[in-house]
Amino acid sequence: MPHDATVPDAEFWDARYAQSDRVWSGRPNSALVREAGDLAPGRALDLGCGEGADAIWLAGRGWEVTAVDISAVALGRASAHAAASGAADRINWQRHDLGRSFPAGTFALVTAHFLHSPGATMPRADILRRAAAAVAPGGVLLIVGHAGTPDWEPGSEAPLPTPEEVVAALALPDGEWDLLRCEEHPSFRTGHDGTPDPRTDNTVKLRRRTA
Template identity: 50%
Template structure:
């Protein structure tokens, strides 16, 4: 149950957030996706919480057949608009509107499932990540990236509720047998602060391969 202190990241929240300005993200793919997926053979990919579409479009540009899912219809319309502004030559992205806290993706249907910075309360996040894992095909890859709890000590804009954070080891423990851990670490990177200054932050990065 949510209390008055727990943020509620529902459709109205995200529609309002994306409605604040024409673009709220950089338009560049997330750095850990680039780091971890560049060596993968293209296949089918599910980008959950795809937002304005930068990750999905980067994957499509590398030959992946991508399904991009988000709770915000505003974000999805913007993602489709960005895709329309690109040159032809990449597989078209399938944009889908779903509440990820309720939606179950098809089982073992994707060679890559990627979830970038999905910070939800534990009671929602754990079953969510379990469903993402079930969507990975045999020998496929699950990539989950989040802000490290250590970022709360930086000047970066981060959620203040500790229950919204997870570690890579949390994902390892959640998945259990049937998964080969390829990466499970806190990875430092550089980000831009509110005033444009460079900040040292870190990401919790989990990359696993389904073997069972």
């Protein structure tokens, strides 16, 4: 069914997470593991952290993580998972509607994995530009998105830009960034129940120059 545009995003996502004890697999996104596995730990910002698997993985590798989501239900679940993993002291959970508020500070790594929401009202491009502004010199911006309709909303009107469109919308100043990856690729995730979930995703990875 089409998304009811009268339902605020926070309400939609709280209801979505409340439908089951676990929505996602509990494993970090494969693109994060691939693209950030060799980075030296520092301060990281995880936008749209959901149930916390990416933040917990980063914290387990020594990162100090600020993890953000719009859903209080998701953040409560993520905090519980972090406590069980022993990583709780390296993660700062924050609730933000990123179209209205944004975490303070700069970070060596800013990630946004599948930062989509049903309907067409979430200002994703504006949020990602703020994400780029939060990257410290020498740091990395990693954006991973769906290239096809997300399974959480078959009738979703959420825009799903190509990686080239993501880069263009960032409107980054000339000479300040290096584009390390800009591509679509197959993704072979499995759900929390072990069911295969093949699809196509895209990845944009940029590094901010130090001078």
